[in-house]
Amino acid sequence: MSNKNCSRREFIRNLSVTALAGLSLPLLSSCSKEEVEDFLQKHFLQMTDEEKKQVIAKLERRYLEQFGRKFQISTKEALPETLWGYGLELSRCIGCRRCVYACANENNTSRYARQIHWIRVLRLKRGNLINLEDSEHYYTPETVPEKGFIYLPIQCQQCQNPPCVKACPIHATWQEPDGIVVVDYNWCIGCRYCIAACPYKGRVFNWAEPNLPKDEVNPIVHYLGNRPRMKCAVEKCTFCIQRVRQGRYPACVEACPTGSRKFGNLLDPKSEIRYIIERKRVFRLREDLNTESKFYYFFES
C-alpha cells in the first residue's frame, strides 16, 4: 500500500519534472551580456555603492553612444534636515506655459510621438476652481493672459501621503527622505496602477521609446530624476532632484516670468516657503483626499 502511494508520488514528480524541463528550454535562448545585466539589475535601494558605480558607468557608456554627449549622472542622496515644499501664486500666473517647456528641456522628456510634459496648465473660467470638468487643457490664444480666465498649473504635488507609492505593487516608486517621490525607471514594470491612483494626474507614461533629439539633451542628470528614460516606464516631476540637491531652484521656478513659483525647505523656519505658508492664504488641491500634498497654491493676501 505504502509502496503504491510512493510510486504514485514519484509518478507525479516525473510528470512535473519533465514538463518543467520542456518549458525552460526556450528560455535558455542566447542573450547578449549587457541584456542579461539589464535583466538582472537590482532595485536602486538594494544596490551597494560598488554596484551603483558599475550601473552609472554602464549608463554613461550607453548615453555617450546614443546622444554623443558625456553625461554626469548623480546619485546624490537627500540633504539632511530637508523637506522640500513648493508655492504657486495663482493670482500672478498668466498661463504662458514657459514652465512647461523649461521643465521638458531640463528633464529630457520625450518631445514627440508621444510628447510628454510633467506640468499641465489648465485654463479655468473665472468663478470656478474646484470642479475641473470645464477646464481647458489645450488652449492656444495669440496672447496670454486672456480676459475672463485664470490659469491653474498642476504637476506632481509630492504628497507626504502618496497614493501612488501605496499602489505600486513592487516598490518601484518611493518617497525620499527630503520628501520627493521618485521612480526607479529600471524597476518599473509598466502596470500603470500608480497612474490610476494619482488624483492629480502627476504621472505620465512612456507609451513608446522616448524621442529625445541629440541636440536637445540635458547631460547633467540624476539617476532618480532626469536621466533619459526607456519605453513603457512611468515618470513624473521630481522637483528637479538633480538641481535641488545641488542647491539650485527647480527649472520651472527659474523659468517663470512672473515670479509665481516659489520653492524651499519646509523644515527651515526662515525659508520663503515657510514665510508664504505662515503669512498668505494657502490651500492645497484635493485636501479632502488626505494626500498631504507639499504643493501650496496661494493668492496675494
Next chain:
Amino acid sequence: MESNQGLLKETWHFYKRTLILVSRGSKIYYAWCFFLLAIIITGLIFYLKQHEMGLIETNMTDQVSWGLYIANFTYLVGMAAAAVLLVIPSYIYQFKPIKEIVVLGELFAASSIVMAILFVMVDLGRLDRVWHMLPFIGSMNFPASLLAWDVLVLNGYLILNLFIPIYLLVKFYYRKEPNWKFILPFILLSIPWAVGIHTVTAFLYNGLAARPFWNASILAPRFLASAFCSGPAIIIIIFQIIRKVSSVHLEDTALYKIAELIAYAMFLNLFLLGAEIFKEYYSGTVHMASFKYLFEGLHHHNALVPWIWSAMAMNVTAFILFLIPATRKRLSTLNIGCILIIIGVWIEKGPGFVIPGFVPDPLGEIYEYVPNLVELMVSFGIWATGFLMFTLLMKVAIPIETGEFSHTEYEKERTYLKHH
C-alpha cells in the same frame, strides 16, 4: 531500479496516450482546435508588434491608461470565481455527476485564471521585468498594494485549482477512491478563495480615492453578484456541449437549477446597480460625471452609451427568461438567456466598468477611448488560448473520469476483456 524504470515507462505511456487522446477526434473537434490555433497565432503576431514598439500600439493614453485588456481581466476573474462557487449548489442540490462538476468547475476556473493572468501580462509595459513581482525574489509591496494582493491570491487560486483536479484525476487514473478526508478541505478552501479573488479584484479599484466612479463600497458585492450570473451561464452551455460529445450524463434538471440560481443573482446584480445609480443621480454631485458619461454621454462624448443600454436590455431580458419557469425549462430559451448574460455582463463589468473610471480624468479631461485592432486581436488570441486550454484539458480529463483512460495495468485488462 526496476520500479524506477517501470515508472518512467508509465510516465512515457501517460504522455503518449495523452497525445493520442488530444490528437484524435471528430472533424468538428479538429476544426474547432485549428480555428482557435489560427486566432492564437494571429493574436501572438499582433502582440509581438506591441511588445516591440511599446503600448503606443494600443489606443490607451495617459488619460485612459487601462483599456480592453484590464476590462477582460476583471470579467475573467469573475468567471473563475463563479465556476468554483458552482460547487456549492451542486452539493446542496446533490447533482449526480458531482465529481465531474468539481473537476470541470476547477479546470474551468484554472483556464479562466490563465486568461486573466495573460491579460495582465499583455497590459504590462515591461514584461521582461515581471520577475520583480515574485515574492522573495522581487520586491513585492505587500500588504500595502492591492495589486500585490491580487498577484498572490490569483496565483494561489490557480495552484489550488490545478492541484485539486490533478489529484482527483491521478486517483481516477489509478482507479483508486480519492482520499476525501485529504482533498475535501482543499475543495472547501477553494470556495472562500473564489470569493476572495473577486473581492480583492474589486478592492483594487475600490481603494482608489482618486477615481470616484470606483470608490464605492458597493463594488465588491456587485462584482460577486454579476460573477454569479456570467460564470454559471457559460457553464450551462459547456455542460450541454460536454454531454453531447462525451459519455458523461447530465440531467436537464441540473441545468434548470443553475438557471434558477442565475435569476436570483441577476436580481441582486440589477438591484445593487440600481442602488448605485440612485445615489449618484439623486445626490447629483460632480462625481456623477463618469456615470453620466456611461449612461448619457458627457459633453457630446458618448461611445459607451449604446453599449451599456444594450447590456441593460440583455441582462433584464435574461432575468425575465430565467424567472419564468416555462422559459427557464426550455433549452432554446435557456440558451438564449445564457448568451445574453455572457455578453451583457461582459459589457457591464468589462469596458462599462473600467473605462468610465478614467472619463473624465482627475483633471477633468475627456479622452474617448475605443480599443484598436491590436487590442482586439490580442484579446481574441487570449480568449482562444483559454478555450483551447480548456478543450484539451477536457479531452484528457473526461476519459480519465469515465475510466476509458487509466493506468497500464487496467488498460491491459480492458483490452483483454474486449477481445474475449
